[in-house]
Amino acid sequence: MDLSLGKARIIVTAGAGGIGRAIVDAFLAEGAQVATCDIDEAGLATLPEGVFRRRVDVQDAGALAGFMDDAIAALGGLDCLVNNAGIAGPTGRIEELELDAVRQCLDICLTSQFVTTGRAVPHLRSSANPSIVNISSLAGRLGFKLRSPYAAAKWGVIGLTRSMAMELGGDGIRVNAILPGLVAGERQRRVLQSRADARGIDFEQAESEAFSHTSIKEYVTPQQIADQILYLASPRARTISGQAISVCGDTGMLG
Numbered sequence: 001m002d003l004s005l006g007k008a009r010i011i012v013t014a015g016a017g018g019i020g021r022a023i024v025d026a027f028l029a030e031g032a033q034v035a036t037c038d039i040d041e042a043g044l045a046t047l048p049e050g051v052f053r054r055r056v057d058v059q060d061a062g063a064l065a066g067f068m069d070d071a072i073a074a075l076g077g078l079d080c081l082v083n084n085a086g087i088a089g090p091t092g093r094i095e096e097l098e099l100d101a102v103r104q105c106l107d108i109c110l111t112s113q114f115v116t117t118g119r120a121v122p123h124l125r126s127s128a129n130p131s132i133v134n135i136s137s138l139a140g141r142l143g144f145k146l147r148s149p150y151a152a153a154k155w156g157v158i159g160l161t162r163s164m165a166m167e168l169g170g171d172g173i174r175v176n177a178i179l180p181g182l183v184a185g186e187r188q189r190r191v192l193q194s195r196a197d198a199r200g201i202d203f204e205q206a207e208s209e210a211f212s213h214t215s216i217k218e219y220v221t222p223q224q225i226a227d228q229i230l231y232l233a234s235p236r237a238r239t240i241s242g243q244a245i246s247v248c249g250d251t252g253m254l255g
Helices: 018-029 043-044 061-075 099-124 148-171 186-199 203-211 222-233
Strands: 009-013 031-038 052-055 079-084 133-134 173-178 242-247
Touching: 009 018, 009 061, 009 099, 018 031, 018 222, 031 061, 031 133, 043 052, 043 173, 043 242, 052 061, 061 099, 079 099, 099 133, 099 148, 133 148, 133 222, 148 173, 173 222, 186 203, 222 242
Parallel strands: 009 031, 009 079, 031 052, 079 133, 133 173, 173 242
Antiparallel strands: none
């Protein structure tokens, strides 16, 4: 299927590894021009030549805004912004959480999307195929016991997505959110291990319980998430906006 993304100008936050790297590689395979930022310098160094890259801590709003401006200038405009940056955040009961860790989770998972979107919108208005894809989580729909900061941030991402879709629809800018479930990789392993530690059970039990709530009992791959994003960024999705799309194997509960 030709997605008509050749020469599309794309920004992906946190694109040096994991889901972000799969997204970057998928756009590059379609012939798109890509810019990305990440806190992982070693990961950034492994990106193909021609990818605009910069080490940025997305908690630093000034640095993030500067990256956006420079990336858009380097790309010669912008057609799609993928807000991928996020962290798992602290695990624990609400009365045990450190406020600094809560703020960090909210800043990275949610506030950073306000910064990037604000810098992107004036340029997206000039695109013939403008879109924004925000990475939320199934936790943003279902909640997540012992991970309330993460769930709160990801619920916020869905609220931002719906609001921006309404606000920007008149400009032809589509805004959607992706809600991954259990994603294969080291980050998911750390999340399950933290849950196991908090409950005093072993990893295998935590993993088994997680899959007991899914219809398709296998991990989602980063590539599957990237494939969904490519479609949403393509002209074929020109009437899809304001949606929170789960890629989760039909998961009914988290935690």
